Amino acid sequence: MGNVEEGRDPRVAMWAPVCQAVALLLGPYAEVVLHDPETDRVLEIWNPMTSRGPGDPSLLGELDELDPSARDVYGPYEKLLADGRRLTSVSAVLRDTRDRPSAVLCINLDRTPLEQAAAVLSAFGAPTVQRPEPLFEQDWSERIQHVIGTYVRETGRPVERMTRQDRLAVLGRLDEARVFAVRRAAPVVAGALRVSRSTVYGLLAELRAPSAKD
Amino acid sequence: MGNVEEGRDPRVAMWAPVCQAVALLLGPYAEVVLHDPETDRVLEIWNPMTSRGPGDPSLLGELDELDPSARDVYGPYEKLLADGRRLTSVSAVLRDTRDRPSAVLCINLDRTPLEQAAAVLSAFGAPTVQRPEPLFEQDWSERIQHVIGTYVRETGRPVERMTRQDRLAVLGRLDEARVFAVRRAAPVVAGALRVSRSTVYGLLAELRAPSAKD
DNA sequence: GCGGGTTCTGGACTTTTTGTCCAGTCTGGA
DNA sequence: TCCAGACTGGACAAAAAGTCCAGAACCCGC
Structure with a gap:
């Protein structure tokens, strides 16, 4: 043939x-x-x-x-x-x-071209070095650390030295990130923020009920 | 002012x-x-x-x-x-x-739209079924639905008609996905699986302690 | 239809977490 | 120094999470 x-x-x-x-x-x-x-x-x-x-x-x-x-x-x-x-x-x-x-x-x-294009797209407007959360999901305590760490870097104010406002802001972010929907998260957050559990719940209550304040 | x-x-x-x-x-x-x-x-x-x-x-x-x-x-x-x-x-x-x-x-x-577009691009012509976990975000109840849905599609066996083995398999996947680290997840899973809460805990215990059985 | 084993159920109960409260302490500023 | 606001530690109540078990339901071979 x-x-x-x-x-x-x-x-x-x-x-x-x-x-x-x-x-x-x-x-x-x-x-x-x-x-x-x-x-x-x-x-x-x-x-x-x-x-x-x-x-x-x-x-x-x-x-x-x-x-x-x-x-x-x-x-x-x-x-x-x-x-x-x-x-x-x-x-x-x-x-x-x-x-x-x-x-x-x-x-x-x-x-290759498609993947490059995808990389361009997902890099557009991306905050920091992309993927602060590849670990994430699994390890929610990482997420807590990340939120707090980001805030500290943004404000240049370490966890000690934080004012009440800072704590409120951080807790707000954590709450938005649904961190408290995870079991056992509250005590961990308290620890990370160098604050008692009571305080965490107190601030959280304040955040979640702005109606009674205005 | x-x-x-x-x-x-x-x-x-x-x-x-x-x-x-x-x-x-x-x-x-x-x-x-x-x-x-x-x-x-x-x-x-x-x-x-x-x-x-x-x-x-x-x-x-x-x-x-x-x-x-x-x-x-x-x-x-x-x-x-x-x-x-x-x-x-x-x-x-x-x-x-x-x-x-x-x-x-x-x-x-x-x-979000950029990331979705990026996902579309990099999925185009991609070999295997990349993304075992497409959504994996805020709404963990979605995730539960997704895991169960995937299993049903894979096996062609709806939630009713599932055997004990199926339930074990599904719970295994959910457990791996850390679903039970989320508050209130267990009852939701039980509901989704059309099974009592007791059963969920029972099967889960079985899954998590294979050592004492073999 | 009849055991008889296995699996599931509903509910009681225990344990762990969560959330609330409060009296007492600390702290920073007038 | 005193005050007001903020935090603490611990007690407590409430809510979930887990455990257990007696009985119902189911499946299967007979």
């Missing part, structure tokens, strides 16, 4: 439109590759992201590992290029009219 | 153009607030994100604590609204011609 006239493989002729359409749709960020599972070589490639061309080895040694008994579509799974680009790939076994595998299609999408 | 004609505070007249410009620029996702540091109340507000209006208390009890010897611009720092929106805020002390503080400007930017 070598090449027919002028190196144009009939399989390429058959699948080219699909491949080209996909390549056009996914713009410059996806390459579409048609492999020959017999010879393990590239039949044709659109939008190549590396320097591979028709006739080159597939670099996908796993082609012949495709389980004929399984589904014919694989992925999406992740690949890593030598230069660090992160790809999302899907592949599919293409069969001829006699239902015999004739080619393998791979679509490799470069997610 | 009361109001001049028609309740229009001269400070508001003075700063309004800036505030309005910023509010327009940052579209619907930022609110601009002008505070009166004397009375600790809102002078004017553009694009309000909560129901505050002129005359309402500032909720920033720390306004008059702003250290005059320090810089006049604070932030950006992060705030959390009760409904879970994540804000980035900056504030600035505005001074009159005699260099006396006359108002405090706060700009609160709602980063």
Whole structure:
């Protein structure tokens, strides 16, 4: 099953439109590759992201590992290029009219630009060094520390030396952050604020009932 | 320094153009607030994100604590609204011609839409089902629903019809997610699982002490 | 339908946390 | 020095969290 006239493989002729359409749709960020599972070589490639061309080895040694008994579509799974680009790939076994595998299609999408864009977006207007809370959720006491720490940094006033107003403000933030919905949080906050539990509840009551004050 | 004609505070007249410009620029996702540091109340507000209006208390009890010897611009720092929106805020002390503080400007930017957009982008073409915990925010009852819902979808078994094993599995996940560190969570879980509180504690005890059984 | 084992229930009860109160102490300023 | 406001420690009441258990319900093989 070598090449027919002028190196144009009939399989390429058959699948080219699909491949080209996909390549056009996914713009410059996806390459579409048609492999020959017999010879393990590239039949044709659109939008190549590396320097591979028709006739080159597939670099996908796993082609012949495709389980004929399984589904014919694989992925999406992740690949890593030598230069660090992160790809999302899907592949599919293409069969001829006699239902015999004739080619393998791979679509490799470069997610790097998307991830960069995502990073730009989430960095926009971001306060400090993003993610003060990757730990967070699990460790709510971290969250308490973080809120208090932020306040101290903002005002330059350490926990000792805090005025009543400071404490009210901090407790307000903690309350907004729903810290007190967590069991056992109140005593921890009291400790962190160097204040008695009574005081915490007192200030909290004051914060939560502004109606009776005005 | 009361109001001049028609309740229009001269400070508001003075700063309004800036505030309005910023509010327009940052579209619907930022609110601009002008505070009166004397009375600790809102002078004017553009694009309000909560129901505050002129005359309402500032909720920033720390306004008059702003250290005059320090810089006049604070932030950006992060705030959390009760409904879970994540804000980035900056504030600035505005001074009159005699260099006396006359108002405090706060700009609160709602980063939620940006973060959602970022999530969309980085999810595009992503290999696996990234994000085992999509919402994970304020509303822990949502989280409970989500964990249970996910399990039901995975197994195709609705909450009624669940076996003991299912319940154990679900409780295991909830426990891992630290749901029971939240006050009042246990009864809610019991309700969601259509099971009595006793049962929840029973299963939980079983989960947490496998050592004494094996 | 009939045991018989397992699991769940409702409610009583204990323990732990939470929230409130108050008399006494501390502190900073007139 | 005295006063007023703020904090403390501890007592106490109220509310959740956990435990326990007798009985109901359920499931399953017979």
